[in-house]
Structures are given as C-alpha cells and as structure tokens.
Amino acid sequence: MSGDLIAFMRAMARASFVWGSCDCSLVMADWCRAKRGVDPAASLRGRYSTAAGAMRHVIRLGGFEAMGRSLMAGCGFSVTGAPRVGDVGLVTHPIVGPVFAIRCALGWAVKSPEGFAVDEYPTIVAWSV
Structure with missing residues (x-):
C-alpha cells in the first residue's frame, strides 16, 4: 500500500463516523479528491446528516x-474489472448491503464507526483512481 494511502486511511480511521461528512461514501470521495483533485460526491456534501x-x-x-x-x-x-490498491468501488457488505470502499492490500476498506472494516467483500463495480 502506498504511503499516501496509508496516511489517508490512518487519518480517516481516527475520524468519527458522521453521516454527511465522514461516512463510507464521502471517505471514498475524499480519497478520490486527494488523488485526482476531483470530488465525485461534491453534489452530496452537506445535503444529509x-x-x-x-x-x-x-x-x-x-x-x-x-x-x-x-x-x-x-x-x-x-x-x-481488476481493482488495484488505491482504487475505489461499490461492494456488498454482508450486514449493511451496498457500501463504497477503498481497495487496500488486505481487501476492501469500508469506513465504519470503529474505523475501517476490511474484508474481501464482493465487488459490484470498481473505478481506477
């Protein structure tokens, strides 16, 4: 895992899970913004809590x-069709259903109230970052 992804995930793991500012969708979008300078969730920020x-x-x-x-x-x-470390995706979590995630060396990382849940969740769709 690259150093910038590790640093990002450490910071996000410490951040409290908050709907509309630090949830699975926005953390994934924050990673996209950090890597590519574009925010796929810009139209959603501040619109729900x-x-x-x-x-x-x-x-x-x-x-x-x-x-x-x-x-x-x-x-x-x-x-x-072949997500690599640092890519993002929509995966199926066995309890909560579809969630947005970041690919890391150990599987898909999903922002959770405890930090990150990481597993080989089934991939619905993934995007290259």
Missing part, C-alpha cells in the same frame, strides 16, 4: 450502483 437522509439521495439518484456510476463517470473515473 442521517442514514435516512443519505438513502433519500441514493433513491433519488437511482440506487447505489446507478448513483456511483453517474457520479464517478461525471468526474472522469473509468470502471475497472
């Missing part, structure tokens, strides 16, 4: 996959 509020946007934008594909394509990210 609860899980229900986040879901309203997901539903309004056609579901997790449609929302992710649209926002990522709008920022110029390309889909990859």
